Amino acid sequence: MTARLDxxxxxxxxxxxxxxxxxxxxFLGGAGAGLFLISLYIDxxxxxxxxxxxxxxxxxxxxxxxxRPERFWxxxxxxxxxxxxxxxxxxxLLIVFGGVHLASQLLGxxxxxxxxxxxLGEFSKAAAAGAAILVMIYTGFVLSPSPAIPFxxxxxxxIIFFAYSLLAGIDFLLLSSPVLxxxxxxxxxxxxxxxxxxxxxxxxxxSHLSVMSSSAVAARESIRLLTRGRWAGLxxxxxxxxxxxxxxxxAWPIVGHEVRTIFAFTAALALLRLFGDxxxxxxxxxxxxxxxxx
Amino acid sequence: MARYxxxxxxxxxxxxxxxxxxxxxxxxxxxxIFWGKVLEKExxxxxxxxxxxxxxxxxxxxxxxxxxxxPTGATHKRxxxxxxxxxxxxxxxxxxxxxxxxxxxxxxxxxxxxYPGQQTLFESAKQDFPEGIVMKCDFCVDRVDQGxxxxxxxxxxTECRVFGDLDDPQSELSRLVAEKKARPLLxxxxxxxxxxxxxx
Numbered sequence: 001m002t003a004r005l006d007x008x009x010x011x012x013x014x015x016x017x018x019x020x021x022x023x024x025x026x027f028l029g030g031a032g033a034g035l036f037l038i039s040l041y042i043d044x045x046x047x048x049x050x051x052x053x054x055x056x057x058x059x060x061x062x063x064x065x066x067x068r069p070e071r072f073w074x075x076x077x078x079x080x081x082x083x084x085x086x087x088x089x090x091x092x093l094l095i096v097f098g099g100v101h102l103a104s105q106l107l108g109x110x111x112x113x114x115x116x117x118x119x120l121g122e123f124s125k126a127a128a129a130g131a132a133i134l135v136m137i138y139t140g141f142v143l144s145p146s147p148a149i150p151f152x153x154x155x156x157x158x159i160i161f162f163a164y165s166l167l168a169g170i171d172f173l174l175l176s177s178p179v180l181x182x183x184x185x186x187x188x189x190x191x192x193x194x195x196x197x198x199x200x201x202x203x204x205x206x207s208h209l210s211v212m213s214s215s216a217v218a219a220r221e222s223i224r225l226l227t228r229g230r231w232a233g234l235x236x237x238x239x240x241x242x243x244x245x246x247x248x249x250x251a252w253p254i255v256g257h258e259v260r261t262i263f264a265f266t267a268a269l270a271l272l273r274l275f276g277d278x279x280x281x282x283x284x285x286x287x288x289x290x291x292x293x294x
Numbered sequence: 295m296a297r298y299x300x301x302x303x304x305x306x307x308x309x310x311x312x313x314x315x316x317x318x319x320x321x322x323x324x325x326x327i328f329w330g331k332v333l334e335k336e337x338x339x340x341x342x343x344x345x346x347x348x349x350x351x352x353x354x355x356x357x358x359x360x361x362x363x364x365p366t367g368a369t370h371k372r373x374x375x376x377x378x379x380x381x382x383x384x385x386x387x388x389x390x391x392x393x394x395x396x397x398x399x400x401x402x403x404x405x406x407x408x409y410p411g412q413q414t415l416f417e418s419a420k421q422d423f424p425e426g427i428v429m430k431c432d433f434c435v436d437r438v439d440q441g442x443x444x445x446x447x448x449x450x451x452t453e454c455r456v457f458g459d460l461d462d463p464q465s466e467l468s469r470l471v472a473e474k475k476a477r478p479l480l481x482x483x484x485x486x487x488x489x490x491x492x493x494x
Contacts (some may be wrong), residue, residue, distance in 0.1 A: 003327070008332070009333060010334065010346070018388065067387075067388075067402075068385045069385075071385045078365050084363065142389070146359060146392065147483040148483070230405065242462075293333065293348060293377060293396065293479045
């Protein structure tokens with residue numbers, strides 16, 4: 001292990017503790033929960049299965065990231081103060097209640113004593129939906145409460161993470177729709193939803209940048225890195241341009257009109273948005289900076 | 295019950311890093327990991343340019359955000375205000391490192407011996423860290439429990455560090471903090487650190 005030179009300098013300091021495993025978890029965990037949530041709305045059990053699998057895959061990455069994975073169960077011990085601890089409960093609840101709900105739907109009423117129309121069936125569905133929403137939101141709370149990194153210290157973060165998670169979840173559904181068993185997916189409805197969601201994400205990101213531009217030194221440096229510095233190309237070109245503006249401009253003509261669309265078109269837009277979503281989470285973690293101590 | 299703290303006079307510190315080395319010797323911190331260190335910065339312009347020094351360590355905050363975000367309870371605070379990490383409970387999630395604005399914590403991935411693959415006699419006698427955990431300054435808790443000052447305080451050749459009880463208004467530390475208008479780092483973060491700085 002070697003120490004970095006900037007560890008010995010007074011000035012703005014980069015966070016280097018969380019890397020691509022955490023970034024990919026943020027992406028997959030949010031996208032999987034978003035996919036599960038939309039699957040409940042459109043009543044598509046196989047999309048829900050895919051959503052849970054994506055959440056589980058993302059969670060496995062977290063296991064790889066922590067220093068002592070064999071002690072993971074200890075992360076459940078402090079839900080009264082720690083958002084990571086709360087997140088462990090949210091993910092567990094999503095997997096358990098989501099699994100029960102999907103089992104009752106896919107394996108038929110003979111598998112469980114209750115059917116999906118009974119109180120217990122409705123309860124497991126509602127609990128799974130609630131857990132999915134919490135999984136989409138809590139990562140924003142993991143980042144936002146700490147005053148250490150001013151760019152993350154924003155009440156908008158949980159909302160942005162929720163919107164981006166739903167956006168990514170629907171994109172996963174759009175891309176997987178040709179191979180998913182079960183009922184066909186209404187591509188036009190989903191694409192219209194994505195247009196509104198993409199617009200909301202754009203407004204939320206611009207609002208966050210606006211708020212942070214008058215915040216602490218480190219937050220202003222984060223914005224400089226994103227808009228004029230090292231990461232400007234990826235942020236402006238990838239997150240804003242390819243991930244939000246281009247899909248919005250291309251999809252806008254179908255909003256409010258009953259038009260036919262083709263899978264290749266929606267798939268291309270979904271890929272652009274997913275690219276932007278991953279980049280967004282990557283850059284949020286990368287531009288996490290600590291205020292100078294003096 | 296005491297609340298331990300420290301004052302560091304930046305007007306006296308000469309940036310010799312004796313504290314850094316004393317800390318390494320006391321705790322045998324792995325290669326590349328420093329529980330305490332001296333930051334520096336060049337200020338002013340030639341011919342009036344100079345370097346300023348800032349010795350840093352865990353601030354043992356009264357409201358430790360590291361303890362709040364820790365999902366396992368590994369980070370805990372003693373009654374005397376010293377914030378410690380239980381290595382047997384730490385899972386190495388590094389959320390404490392993200393949450394602390396002062397940067398004193400380090401993640402130990404393992405293989406921190408000076409000679410790769412083998413421990414020196416000193417390391418085998420002093421190092422008892424498991425791999426994959428977070429570590430930091432513990433105010434030399436073993437020394438403090440025996441009535442001694444932390445190693446950095448005892449070693450400083452300029453005596454710029456004073457260790458003591460912040461809750462005792464008669465202690466040298468409390469008097470220094472009051473008389474010299476000592477301030478903690480980043481007080482606006484609301485964590486109420488127990489390490490104060492004079493001048494600078």
